[in-house]
Amino acid sequence: MTRAPINKIIPLSLVDGPGNRTSIFLQGCNLACAYCHNPETQRLCNHCGICVSGCPSGALTIAGGRVNWDPEVCISCDQCITVCPSFASPRVRNMTPDEVFREVQKNIPFIRGITVSGGECTLYPNFIKELFAKAREQGLTCLIDSNGTTDFSRFPEMMELCQGVMLDVKAWDEQTYQKLTGGPTNSVVKKNLKYLADCNKLEELRIVCLQEEVDAEAVISGIAETIGEKVTSVKLKLIKFRHYGVKGRLQNTPSPDEVYIQKLLQLACGFGFKKAVIV
């Protein structure tokens, strides 16, 4: 049975797509964005044990070279992820799609769907496929929240079950992208943008806006050029960078000012985006 590392499952999410949704956060990412606000989801735990002694509730123990986490005892103080030197978390469960779905099922009839997020959830396409198949059987809608580095067209079965993708377009210029994310290229992101627009599965586009780091103007115009008339129907979220949770060189960087972000909104409107919002 397929398993995937699950960082957490949020029963009620107002911010991960239309309506009320249960969000499933998978652990592990193929990027290391400088502005990442949940960097503890980037890597898998290497069982170094540094977090264990500082755990105030005794939820973490180490045995046989492995760090174990007891969710019953955990008080979610986040001390462990604060001290983790390797951008990981000991509070990760390896779960099957069945196990995850059993947790999702408890939230019916209060939710209209699920969203898989991360980390980068598309690192686990088979897991997503199996989870979505179960969710669709129960009438739930299924969305993917992704950095777009996995070529979606290579996973037609997953995409058949997926009803929409919320895509992060982090930068348009390749060097800007590399510097920001540590990833080799954004060519797949651009390919996905076109693919998702063509098959009507572009649920939402997101740009985290921060001057000097993100070429937001180029991203806006690049998207508009790529998706054509879809600019009028796709939701575009211009997300103000916030330093909360950020580790590394941007951890003390202030948010962009209102003038800049309003200018970007105007620019987006000028390119024909009808559903552009600042968040």
Add this chain to the structure above:
Amino acid sequence: MNQVLDIVTSKKLTYEQKVMSLAHAAEDTLSILSIPEKTRYYFEINAIDDLYEGHAPYRPRYIMPDYEKFIKNGSGFLQIDPPKDLDELLNSLMILYKHVPSITGFPVFLGNIDKLIEPFLDGVSDEMAKKKLRLFLNYLDRTITDSFCHANIGPEATRAGKLILELEKELQNAVPNFTLKYDPDITPDEYAELGIYTSLFCANPAFCNHKVHKKTYSTDYGISSCYNILPICGGAYTLSRITLPGLAKVATSAEQFLNELLPDCLEALGNYMNERISFLVEQSGFFESSFLVKEGFIHPDNFIGMLGITGLAECANILMGQNGKRYGHDVDADNLADQIMTIISNFAVQFPAKYSKIANGHFMLHAQVGMDYDLGITSGVRIPVGDELENIYDHLRHSARFHREITTGCGDIFPFETTGRNNPSAILDIVKGSFSLGSKYISFYEENSDLVRITGYLVKRSEMEKYRNNQVVLHDTTHLGAPNYEHNHLKDRKVRGV
């Protein structure tokens, strides 16, 4: 007479509040109701409570006039012709409202207000309609100075309803309460979402499960006062309550409570309610003299007696004794609470209530939401503030289970994070889910809102602050709300959202 002198010389009451209080004090000098010794005992131990309804009832507690009929026929007594345009309609309603009595001295039900207004909007621009409705709504808020007052909208989407919601967001009024009668098969999502969005600015409207409530009576129903589901063209004679923790405190065991105390106390309460109703119907002269009866806006056959229940949570917790099992959190405590509810429900089904034709000769249950003097007593069947379930879905499943037996009003209140405004559809999904499970009533307010729902009525935090500083405040419900807000730690209600 010290109490009377205290009222006369108070520096915290408005003139109007003094007059009301003096009337109340005068009524309470009478003792014409026959109250047996045992019933007096239950009053003394705070197991039965007449909720300040007075010692000689001379009007029904809540009156639900048939406003449609008024609009169609006008009123001979008030010398009002049927209104022909929006101005005449609003003016006619303003006049009639002034003459609808209740326990508070003010009308507690203002009608299915959108339905009343909608036919008069033809040919009136949004801008003009809003100007007139704004004046109307502010008149209500400033003259009905008690927030146990309710107007209903829905379940159909109307232009009138939409305009009212937009205005409410702007006006931030505490009066009236609005409830949207919500049925997902009738109410469009967009309209319901506007309702939720609005409630995250001004705590109005609340949502009522229309599918369930429309079956309550043979006639149409309305929501009055805070959360009272009552027949239109009628109302409620009385609402007297059993305060369960008061009774539980004198129990020698859970078995004794269930088998002896509770049935005995219910019997005493039932007889007491009948005594009140008898005086009101047979001696007070209300039904013989009121023009509302003569002109057919209300009918004696459409009145019921509401048997209120409060403090189920603390009652179950007390009876659980030393084992520390808690209502809402432990199966045993919930099962015990369920047994208590079943006993109360069975009592209501068999005990003969006087003059209660529309309720088939029985009392109906109401989750009474509390008084200013309730210390450590949680409204109705709610889980206490501070002890709420972490997961809102578990909380709502619990609500659905305990709303089941209560037919005339039972609801939950949830403060929500400000971000909820960005996605009202998510909150609507939660409403849909909880209503599909049988939950009956739900309301929201935004975490930082000035307007907050106390138990069922709205009060402004800023007004409570004034009252605490010994200033005179317009709405008398601020007097009730301020102590309740503190006693029951309402500022600590669990804020929902992500």
